Every structure is written in structure tokens, then in C-alpha cells.
Amino acid sequence: MGANNSKSILESNVNPLARRDFMKMVGGGIVVFFAVDPAVPAAQFPKFGGGQTDFNDYLKIAEDGHVTVYSGKIEMGQGNTTALAQMAADELGVALDTVTMVMGDTELCPWDMGTFGSMSIRVYGQELRAAAAEAREILLVLAAESLKKPKTQLKISNGVIYDKNDESARVSFGHLAKGQKILRKLEGKAATKPVSEFTYIGKSINRLDGMAKVTGKAKYTGDLRFPDLMYARVLRPPAHGATLKSVDTSAAEKIPGVTVVNEDGIVAVLHADPETASKALAGIQSEYDVEESTLDENTIFDHLVKTAPQPRSIDPKGDLAEGEKISNTLFEETYLNGYGAHAPIETHTACAKMEGEKMTVWASTQTPFMNQSGIARALGIPSDNVRVLTPLVGGGFGGKSAGTQDVEAARLAKITGKTVQVSYDREEEFFMTAYRPAAVVKIKSGIDSDGKITLWDYNVYCAGDRGSEQYYDVPHNLIRTYGSAMGGMMGGPSQHPILTGTWRAPGANINIFAKESQIDIMAAKCSMDPLEFRLKNTSDPRMRRVLEAAAERFGYTPAAAPSGRGIGFGCGIDAGSYVAQIAEIELKNGSIRVKKIVAAQDMGICINPKGALMQMEGCIMMGLGYTLTEDISFKGGKIFTSNFHNYKIPRFSMLPEIDAFIVKNDKLDPQGGGEPSVVPVGAAVANALFDLNGVRVFQMPLTPERIKAART
Amino acid sequence: MKETIKFTLNGKPTSIEVEGDRTLLWVLRTDLGLTGTKFGCGKGLCGSCTVVIDKKAVRSCRLPVRSVSGKDVLTIEGLAEGEKLHPLQEAFLEYGAVQCGFCTPGMLMNAYAMLLENPSASRDEIIKGMDNNLCRCSAHTRIVQAIESVSK
Numbered sequence: 001m002g003a004n005n006s007k008s009i010l011e012s013n014v015n016p017l018a019r020r021d022f023m024k025m026v027g028g029g030i031v032v033f034f035a036v037d038p039a040v041p042a043a044q045f046p047k048f049g050g051g052q053t054d055f056n057d058y059l060k061i062a063e064d065g066h067v068t069v070y071s072g073k074i075e076m077g078q079g080n081t082t083a084l085a086q087m088a089a090d091e092l093g094v095a096l097d098t099v100t101m102v103m104g105d106t107e108l109c110p111w112d113m114g115t116f117g118s119m120s121i122r123v124y125g126q127e128l129r130a131a132a133a134e135a136r137e138i139l140l141v142l143a144a145e146s147l148k149k150p151k152t153q154l155k156i157s158n159g160v161i162y163d164k165n166d167e168s169a170r171v172s173f174g175h176l177a178k179g180q181k182i183l184r185k186l187e188g189k190a191a192t193k194p195v196s197e198f199t200y201i202g203k204s205i206n207r208l209d210g211m212a213k214v215t216g217k218a219k220y221t222g223d224l225r226f227p228d229l230m231y232a233r234v235l236r237p238p239a240h241g242a243t244l245k246s247v248d249t250s251a252a253e254k255i256p257g258v259t260v261v262n263e264d265g266i267v268a269v270l271h272a273d274p275e276t277a278s279k280a281l282a283g284i285q286s287e288y289d290v291e292e293s294t295l296d297e298n299t300i301f302d303h304l305v306k307t308a309p310q311p312r313s314i315d316p317k318g319d320l321a322e323g324e325k326i327s328n329t330l331f332e333e334t335y336l337n338g339y340g341a342h343a344p345i346e347t348h349t350a351c352a353k354m355e356g357e358k359m360t361v362w363a364s365t366q367t368p369f370m371n372q373s374g375i376a377r378a379l380g381i382p383s384d385n386v387r388v389l390t391p392l393v394g395g396g397f398g399g400k401s402a403g404t405q406d407v408e409a410a411r412l413a414k415i416t417g418k419t420v421q422v423s424y425d426r427e428e429e430f431f432m433t434a435y436r437p438a439a440v441v442k443i444k445s446g447i448d449s450d451g452k453i454t455l456w457d458y459n460v461y462c463a464g465d466r467g468s469e470q471y472y473d474v475p476h477n478l479i480r481t482y483g484s485a486m487g488g489m490m491g492g493p494s495q496h497p498i499l500t501g502t503w504r505a506p507g508a509n510i511n512i513f514a515k516e517s518q519i520d521i522m523a524a525k526c527s528m529d530p531l532e533f534r535l536k537n538t539s540d541p542r543m544r545r546v547l548e549a550a551a552e553r554f555g556y557t558p559a560a561a562p563s564g565r566g567i568g569f570g571c572g573i574d575a576g577s578y579v580a581q582i583a584e585i586e587l588k589n590g591s592i593r594v595k596k597i598v599a600a601q602d603m604g605i606c607i608n609p610k611g612a613l614m615q616m617e618g619c620i621m622m623g624l625g626y627t628l629t630e631d632i633s634f635k636g637g638k639i640f641t642s643n644f645h646n647y648k649i650p651r652f653s654m655l656p657e658i659d660a661f662i663v664k665n666d667k668l669d670p671q672g673g674g675e676p677s678v679v680p681v682g683a684a685v686a687n688a689l690f691d692l693n694g695v696r697v698f699q700m701p702l703t704p705e706r707i708k709a710a711r712t
Numbered sequence: 713m714k715e716t717i718k719f720t721l722n723g724k725p726t727s728i729e730v731e732g733d734r735t736l737l738w739v740l741r742t743d744l745g746l747t748g749t750k751f752g753c754g755k756g757l758c759g760s761c762t763v764v765i766d767k768k769a770v771r772s773c774r775l776p777v778r779s780v781s782g783k784d785v786l787t788i789e790g791l792a793e794g795e796k797l798h799p800l801q802e803a804f805l806e807y808g809a810v811q812c813g814f815c816t817p818g819m820l821m822n823a824y825a826m827l828l829e830n831p832s833a834s835r836d837e838i839i840k841g842m843d844n845n846l847c848r849c850s851a852h853t854r855i856v857q858a859i860e861s862v863s864k
Contacts, residue, residue, distance in 0.1 A: 077812025077849045206805055213813030214801040216748020216788030220814060223747035275738050345752045345760055345848050346814040394750075394814030395848045426753040614808045614851065621850030644757040644846060652839045655852045 057110040058131035059088065065159045065174035067092060067099045069128065072112020073120045074104035074366055075209060076344075076393035076400070078674045079611040080120035082208045086200035086607055087125050091132035091192060093156035094173065096200050101208070104368045104390025114367035116401055116502060118575035118672025121607055126669060134190035142176045195605065195666045204610030209392065221349040221364045221391050226419040229351075230259065231274035232412050233281035235267035236428060240498045240637030242288040251283035261415055268412055270420065278425070293636025295497045297338050300438045304461050304483075307495045311459070311480035315470050323455030323476025327446025330455070331521055335443070335514035336699040337463075337682075339632035340436035340503055341429075341641065343649055346394020348432065349423040350406040352413035360387045361410050366400040371407075378407045379414060386410075397622075398502035402434040427642045434501025435632055437485060439463035441514035451526040453537050460511060462495065467508030467572055467679055468515065472537045497636050504619075505574050505675035509626055509682055512572040513700055516683030520561060520568070520690060529558035530569050530687065542602050542665070546580035547571055549663045550600040554582045561687070562694040566595075568687025570680030575672020577603040578663075581620070583656075583684035585692060590704035592628055594656040594685060599677055601660070604668035616660035616677040623681025625650045628701050719780045722790025732778030737761045739777045740787060748788035748817045752846070759845030762818035762825075763787050769825035788817035791824065800824055803858035811849035819845050823859045832864045 060068045069088045075081045081101045089096045102108050104115075112124065136156065143161035144151040147169050155164050162170035195202070212218035237244065244267075249260045252269045258280045259270040269280035295303055324330065350363040359379060365371050368388040376383040393400060409422040424432060439462040446455035456474040464485035470477050483495060485507030494500065503509075523533035531551055535544060547569070550556075559565065571580040584596040597620050606612050629648035633640040641647045660677065682700050690696050695710045718727045721744070730739055740746045740763070749772055752760030756771040763772045764786040791798045800820055803809070810816050819842070826833060826841040833841060838859045847855065 077814075079811070207808070207810060209813065210805045210810050213810045213816050214797070214804050214820065215792055216746070216817045218813050219747070220750075222751070223741075225745065225747070273734070273738070273742060275734055343848055344812070344814070345758060345846060346750070346812070347752075393812065395812040397848070423751075425751075426755065426758075610808050614811060614854065617853045618811060618850040621852055622848070625850075643755055644753055645755070649846060649848060650850055650852070651846060652843045652852050652856065655839065655856065658853050 055131040055134050058128050059092075059135060061135075061173050061177040063174050063178050065094070065098060065172050067094055067159075068102055069099060070102050070105075070109040071120075071124060071128070072104060072106075072109040072369060073115045073124055074368065074390040074393055076115065076366065076396040078120070078615060079207055079608065080115070082205055083121055083607040083611055084125055084128060085208060086203070086205060087121070087129050088132050090198050090201045091129045092136050092159070092173070094159040096205065098159060104365075105387070106368050106372045106389075107387045111369055114370060114401055115396070116366055116398060118577075118674040118676065120674070121670045122576060122604075122672055125607070129192045130190070133192045137190040139173055139176050143171050146171050146176065201605065201607050203608065205608055207611070219391050220346055220394050221351055221362050222346070222421065222423050224351050224362055224391065224421075226351075226353065228418050230270040230272060230416065230418045230420050231277045232268045232270045232409070232420050232422045233277045234408055234422060235281065235284055235286060236431060237288050237290075238638065239288070239290045240639070242290045242637060245287040245289055247287075248285040251285070252280035255280050255283070259416055261412060263415060266408060266411060268408070270412065270416060270418070274423075290638070291636060293497055296635045297438075297631060297633055300338070301336050301440050304438060304495055305440055308461050308482035311482045312465075314465055314468075314479045314481065316478050317474065318476035320455065320457050320476055320478055323446060323457075326448065327454045328449045329522075329525055330444065330446045331518065331525070332444045333442075333518060333521065334698060335441040335510065335517065336439070337510040337513065337626070338438045339498065339500070339634070340626055340630050341433050341632060341647055342395075342397040342399025342503060343429070343433075343644075343647060344395030344397060344399060347424040347426060347429040348400065348403040348405040349421065350409035351419065351421045352406075352409035353419040354410075354413045354417070357381065357385050358387070359385060359410050359414065360389070361406055362389045362391055363406045363409075364393045364400055365390055365403065365406060366393070366396045366398070370401075375407055375410045379410060397504045398436075398506060399433050402499070402501045404432065426644070430641050430643065430647060431639050434499045435496075436503030436506070437462045437496055437500035439485075439507065439510045441510060443514060443518045445518055445522060447522050447526060451523075451528050451533060451536060453522065458515070460507070460514075463507035463510045465511075466506055467511030467574060469573060471540045471543050471573055472519070472534075473539050474537075498634065498639065504622065505679050508572065508574050508675070508679040509623070510700070512570065512679045513682035513686060516570045516572070516680065517686050517696070517698070520687045521696065524561050524690070527560040529560055530691075531556065532558055534569065534571065542578040543571060543573070543580070546578045546600040546602050546663050549661075550580040550582050550598050553600065553659060553661060554598040556582060561691040563691055564693070566688050566692035568684050568689070568691050570683030570687060572676070572679040574676040574679045575674075577601055577671040577673065577676035579676045579680055581677070581680045581684040583681070583688040585685060585688040587692065587707070590708060592685060592689060592702055592707070594624060594628075594654070594688075596657040596659070597681070597684065599658070599660040600663050601677055602663040602665045603673050603676065604671040605666050606662050606664075607670055609662055612662060612673045613660050615673045617658050619675065619677035620658050620660065620681055621650050621655065623678045624654055624656075624685070626700060627682040627685045628654070628703070631701055715778065717778055717781050719782060720784045722786060728777075730777055733776045735773055736763065736775045736777045736780060736785070737772040740772065746787050746789050750814055750817060752815070752818070757844075757846075758815070758818075759822055760815050760818040762821040762845065764821050764825045767825060767828050769822045786821070786824075788821060791820060798824070799862045800827070800859065803861045804855070807854045807858035807861065809851055809854040809858040811847075811851045815845065815847045819847065819855055827859070827863060833859070834863075835860055838863065
């Protein structure tokens with residue numbers, strides 16, 4: 001989700017929760033109160049977290065020195081739990097194994113918009129560092145008073161503050177924090193530590209949740225067990241937009257132990273055994289009115305362009321007419337990408353329990369605080385009476401930013417008085433997900449006789465502007481965005497016949513595919529090596545650096561495409577990180593087989609290189625799915641894609657050699673890591689195909705049929 | 713109709729009274745409280761429900777529980793010997809083969825059975841043997857490296 005989209009969500013969903021009183025909930029724990037120095041600029045505390053300025057919202061130091069860090073972010077495999085613990089440990093000056101992360105609990109954690117946009121580290125993590133730095137400085141002041149030593153003479157090691165000249169003069173964080181309420185202002189700003197003082201940041205620490213995950217002890221929402229747990233299956237329509245005409249639940253009612261709910265638009269069956277619940281659901285007779293539609297995966301693109309809303313313009317520079325006039329050669333192309341599914345292996349799941357006025361919901365979600373307000377709205381109760389907890393999430397990829405399972409579980413728990421689990425089966429997951437929207441990009445570009453880009457007239461339908469930002473030096477440039485990558489996810493009108501939403505780096509994958517394909521087309525027209533063309537046309541030092549680093553690592557030798565080698569470039573900027581990739585492919589029985597991908601990423605300070613590389617490699621491999629095989633088949637609101645046999649996600653046999661590496665940039669604050677490397681994959685592979693045999697495919701996925709059609 | 717099913721589960725003799733046509737997956741996850749084995753697709757397409765029965769990897773989401781009568785069933789909870797992790801578990805940790813972790817139990821059990829049959833599986837054999845286990849986080853590179861490190 002791009003910054004612009006994020007802003008709109010923030011504006012519409014800010015939930016001014018009352019400042020939490022930690023005294024109330026920590027029981028025997030120790031609470032430290034800090035006051036915020038009004039001299040510290042507000043910008044130091046990004047407001048994404050709902051405007052927290054009290055550091056107590058971020059961390060607590062117990063009597064035994066144990067540090068608990070609270071984050072509204074959630075862990076869905078990206079490894080933020082580990083990286084955030086490293087950041088907190090370093091800024092405070094405590095041992096990593098004394099830090100415990102509490103994630104995604106609306107009762108304990110500071111408000112958070114959601115875990116998306118690769119923002120855990122670069123936004124929340126930076127807030128956490130600032131909070132921990134101020135905590136450290138205030139603890140130093142307190143230690144100076146307690147030890148009667150000048151603050152400048154004190155040192156911190158593993159949560160203990162001592163006198164540099166007399167190590168026996170020492171006091172621990174836990175001792176200082178014990179029972180104290182500190183309302184002290186710092187003089188000036190608490191500076192975060194420089195790179196040279198990091199102990200954990202920059203180290204490849206193994207994931208803190210790894211042990212639980214390899215032993216089967218890790219708990220996901222569907223693994224929670226309660227004595228009165230009922231598994232609910234909810235009746236789904238045969239197509240999106242269908243309306244229920246009649247329903248007969250009598251067969252289900254006859255099954256012993258089954259509870260049938262048919263209330264306010266929700267028809268569900270519940271049973272203590274999930275498979276019996278499924279059988280009961282299968283026995284429900286229902287009739288729906290299904291809207292007829294001519295829209296399908298082939299006709300959707302014309303529809304999206306014809307029904308496009310007014311565009312939003314970004315990055316205007318020069319004058320398009322002038323650009324066209326001075327161009328030596330013009331290029332006009334259209335790029336397409338159909339709908340995609342997230343297909344996390346853990347389907348959307350929620351568990352809900354109502355006790356008195358209080359609703360507690362455990363959910364596999366990326367947005368616990370949005371779930372909290374959504375559940376409160378649905379039940380007509382105050383948000384304060386809803387607590388959402390987020391156990392480990394089994395993959396999200398943007399898809400768990402939306403879902404109905406949390407509200408359904410809560411409603412059913414309220415109706416039945418039982419603890420209720422709603423977990424989609426795989427067919428529901430493919431039907432209910434908020435699909436990555438189909439999108440169209442139309443580009444008119446021009447070059448002069450020297451191979452310099454003179455014109456960039458960029459129009460994107462339904463993918464938003466993420467990834468469309470210009471990093472080439474173009475004198476006459478305009479980017480127009482028709483509709484967003486969110487589609488109807490956030491409410492409001494949608495051009496799509498099905499619910500659409502965010503998919504890992506929303507919109508950026510099609511934008512970079514289109515943009516970087518167009519760049520290669522222009523390079524080929526002037527018989528210039530694609531890398532040389534890119535370097536000739538961008539003065540952005542970070543982009544030049546990742547391109548050159550990738551080329552060096554690959555051992556790239558220049559040649560104009562098509563060279564017959566099957567080597568292609570793609571690059572992009574996402575979540576503040578720069579990425580360049582080189583793909584090497586071959587054709588096997590008409591299908592693309594990716595042999596190798598070299599990937600360079602500049603992500604500023606890298607908190608955990610191993611974790612970052614795991615994300616890069618995962619992005620690249622997942623990127624091969626949208627590039628080569630993944631496409632939703634549908635007619636109107638009817639979805640034909642139903643399970644992994646007809647939605648082909650990457651598997652071991654597709655695995656190329658992946659050589660991912662970090663281009664060090666410690667001068668820059670940490671940038672995003674969960675998404676950037678997914679964005680150039682489509683372009684790099686499409687450009688490699690052109691380099692192999694001169695065939696240009698303008699629609700992803702790059703299927704054998706499309707490659708064959710493009711040849712003729 | 714409930715029936716008595718006796719089998720060995722993670723090394724221990726086990727006897728349960730259940731309807732025999734229920735799937736092993738859900739009997740494990742509910743009646744037996746072993747939630748390490750996951751539901752992923754319900755059609756044997758993703759491998760997250762993989763357990764090892766008489767040394768063979770089996771998709772438990774399609775298997776009637778009565779068919780394990782008299783057999784030896786191993787789930788992720790039984791892979792380590794007490795506190796001592798199986799070398800595959802160690803390797804998955806060390807190589808960073810785990811992201812969201814939801815497919816991990818199925819991956820480990822599938823790899824375990826594969827190496828029982830072929831202790832010196834080559835990279836190509838590993839890729840072939842693991843191909844029907846899906847990982848959406850796409851940690852394939854490191855999963856292969858981890859298994860390779862254990863293969864002799």
C-alpha cells in the first residue's frame with residue numbers, strides 16, 4: 001500500500017483510543033512513566049501509530065530487567081518480531097534475550113494502522129528506536145542521581161548502568177524502573193545510536209519464532225482450543241453480488257450437535273467437530289439470484305479503461321506536446337495484468353468469545369485495530385469492549401488486510417454464547433479474498449536520436465501510482481492514475497465485478513512490469529544495451545548503484561537485445577528501497593523456465609541481513625507466480641479458480657538459482673524489506689524473453705499461449 | 713458409528729473412540745490436540761497436513777482415521793527426540809527455511825520421509841520429492857539448502 005493510500009486510510013480510520021494506563025494492566029510488573037520533551041519535533045514520532053507520544057506505549061521494563069516491547073504490527077513470516085527486538089535491544093542497551101515482543105494485541109499495544117507497506121521497520125521500528133533512546137537517556141539521568149555520579153561518566157551494558165571509573169558503582173534498569181513513576185523531561189533530544197554503536201542491528205540473528213515453528217508448537221489462530229469451541233461454516237453465495245432467494249436448513253438441523261444460525265444475513269452451521277459442520281453446510285439447500293455479466297478475464301481490461309474515473313496526475317514535468325515534438329521515435333504500448341489471489345497457506349481464520357459485554361477475537365489478520373473497530377461497528381458495541389489478539393499469522397501478502405471471518409466469528413459468538421471459530425476452507429479462501437485488481441497501463445514514450453528519453457506519458461488504470469514514480473531523467477513527464485490499486489477494498493465505488501484489495505506491493509508489480517518493459521523496447525529500438533540505456537537515462541545515484549552492483553555480481557557483458565542469451569533487467573523503487581534484478585531464462589516446451597535471478601537491494605541500514613535476504617528471495621520466488629502462472633478465472637461475480645490445482649503458485653520445480661544481496665547503505669535510515677524485491681520480477685523475466693528470441697509479451701502472466709501468440 | 717482405533721502415535725500406543733471415516737488430520741487437531749499438522753487445502757494439493765505413516769509421507773486431510781489402525785503415525789510433534797531436535801529441524805532453523813511457518817511441519821515431515829527412503833538425495837531429487845509441498849512465503853531456496861545439508 002503506497003503512502004498516498006496509507007494516508008487516506010489513516011484519515012478515515014483514526015481511532016482516538018484513550019491513552020492507555022499501563023498501571024491498570026501490568027499487575028505485578030513495573031511501569032516507567034516518561035514525559036515527552038516538547039522540544040522534540042513531532043516528525044520524530046511518525047503519527048502512523050495513532051499519534052503515540054508516550055514511550056510507555058512502546059515498552060515496559062520489569063523488576064528483573066526483562067523488557068517487553070509492544071507493537072501493533074503482526075508477525076506473518078516477514079520476521080519483524082526478530083528485527084524489532086534487535087532494534088529495541090540496541091537502543092536500550094540490553095541483551096536481546098531479555099526482550100519479549102508483544103504483537104498485534106489491541107489491548108496492550110499502541111494503535112497501529114496495520115502491517116502492510118513494508119512499514120514495520122522503517123516506520124514503527126524507527127518510532128520504537130526513538131522511544132527506547134529516550135528511555136535509555138532518562139534511565140541514565142536517574143542512575144546519575146542514584147549513584148551520585150556525573151551522567152557523562154556512566155556506561156550502559158546489558159541493562160546495567162555503571163561508572164566507567166568504578167564498575168562497582170552500578171544500578172540496573174530493573175532496579176531504577178521498580179515502582180517508579182518518572183515524569184521527567186529530557187533536556188534536548190534523545191539521539192538514537194549511530195551505526196558504530198550497534199550490537200544487534202546489522203547481525204543475522206536467527207528468527208526468534210523459529211524454534212516454535214519447527215517443532216509444531218507455534219500457535220496460529222486455528223490452533224487455539226477452548227472447552228466450548230464450536231467450528232462454524234458459513235453459507236457463501238455461488239457468485240459475488242448474488243442475493244439469497246431462499247434457504248432450507250432442515251437437513252442440517254437434523255444432524256446431532258449442529259447449531260444452525262440464520263440471522264441478519266448470515267447463514268451458518270456450527271458443530272464441535274469441523275468436519276461435521278462442513279457436512280451440515282453441504283446439506284443446506286439454497287437459491288440465489290445471480291447477476292449476469294459479460295465480464296471475464298479477457299473482457300475486463302476494456303471495461304476498466306471505459307469506466308475509468310477521472311485521473312489524478314503526479315510528477316508533471318515539462319509539456320507532453322513539446323516532448324512529442326522533440327522525440328525522434330515514439331512508442332505507444334499497452335500492458336495488462338489480470339486478477340490475482342494471495343493464497344496464504346493459512347486461510348483466513350478467527351476465533352471469538354464473548355464474556356459479559358466484552359468480545360475477544362483472535363484473528364489471522366494484518367490489521368488488528370481495523371478489525372477491532374469493524375467488529376465493534378458490526379456488533380453495535382464500543383471499540384473498548386472489543387479486544388483483538390493476533391496469534392502468528394500463516395502468511396498475509398496484503399490479503400489479510402481484509403476479510404469477513406473476524407466479524408462473522410464475533411457475531412456467531414454473540415448469537416450462540418459459545419466460543420466460535422470461523423476458518424475458510426481453501427475454496428472459500430479463493431472466493432472470499434480481496435483480489436489484486438486487474439490493471440491496464442498505457443504508455444506513450446519517446447527518445448531522441450542520442451537514445452535519451454524525451455517523453456513519458458504514463459497512464460495507469462486500477463493499479464494506483466505505487467511503482468509508477470519516475471526515476472529516469474525525462475524532461476516531459478506525466479503520470480496519470482485512474483482508480484487505485486485498492487479497488488473497492490476501502491469502500492466507495494469500484495469498477496471491478498469482484499472485491500479487490502492489496503497484494504504484496506500493490507500496483508507496483510504491474511507498474512514496474514510496464515515501465516521497465518517500455519524502457520527495454522526503447523533500448524532495443526536504438527540497438528543499445530539495456531543496462532547502458534538505463535544508466536544513460538538515470539542520474540539517480542541509488543538506482544545506478546543497484547544496477548551496476550547487480551550487473552557486476554551477474555558478470556554481465558553488454559549486448560543489445562535480442563542477443564539470444566535470454567538475459568533481462570528490471571529495476572524499481574519500493575518502500576524506500578531500490579532494487580535491480582537480472583533474470584536469465586530459457587524456453588522449455590514453450591514455457592519460460594527461469595534459470596537464475598541476481599538481485600541487488602539498497603534498503604538503507606539493514607537490521608538483520610539474513611532476514612532481509614529471506615524476504616528478498618521469497619519476493620523473487622513469489623514474483624515468479626504473478627509473472628508466469630497466476631491468474632484468476634471468472635465470469636462476472638462467479639470465480640472459477642478454486643484451489644491449488646487451478647491457481648498455480650510457485651513450487652520447488654520452478655526454483656531458479658537466486659543470488660540476492662544487499663547493497664550496503666548505512667548512511668540511510670532503514671527502508672522497507674518485505675515487498676521491494678517482488679516488484680521487478682515480471683519486467684526482468686519479460687525482458688529476458690525478448691532478449692532470448694525477440695518476442696515481447698505485454699500481458700502477465702507470461703503463459704506459453706501468450707508467448708506463442710506473440711511469436712506470430 | 714464410533715469405533716476403536718488403535719495405532720502408534722509419535723512412539724506411543726494410542727487408542728481412540730471415533731467415527732472411522734473422519735479424517736486423520738482433524739482427529740489429530742481436535743480429539744488428540746496435536747495442532748502442529750495443518751489444514752491447507754483439504755484436497756491433498758498443498759502438503760501442509762503431511763504426516764509420516766509407516767515411514768511414508770501421507771496427506772492426512774484425505775485419510776480416514778480408521779486406515780491408520782495398527783500403523784505407526786509420526787507427526788511434527790514427534791519429530792524431535794525430547795529436547796533434541798531432528799537434524800532437519802536444526803537445519804531449517806539455521807538455514808532460515810522458515811518464514812510464516814505454516815507449511816513448515818508438512819515440509820519437515822515430507823522431507824523426513826523422503827530422506828528415510830533416500831538418505832543421500834541429490835538437489836534434483838529433493839526438488840522432485842518436495843514439489844507437491846507448497847510454501848507461499850516462497851522460502852524454497854533455503855528449504856532446499858536445509859534439506860541438502862542433512863542429506864548424506
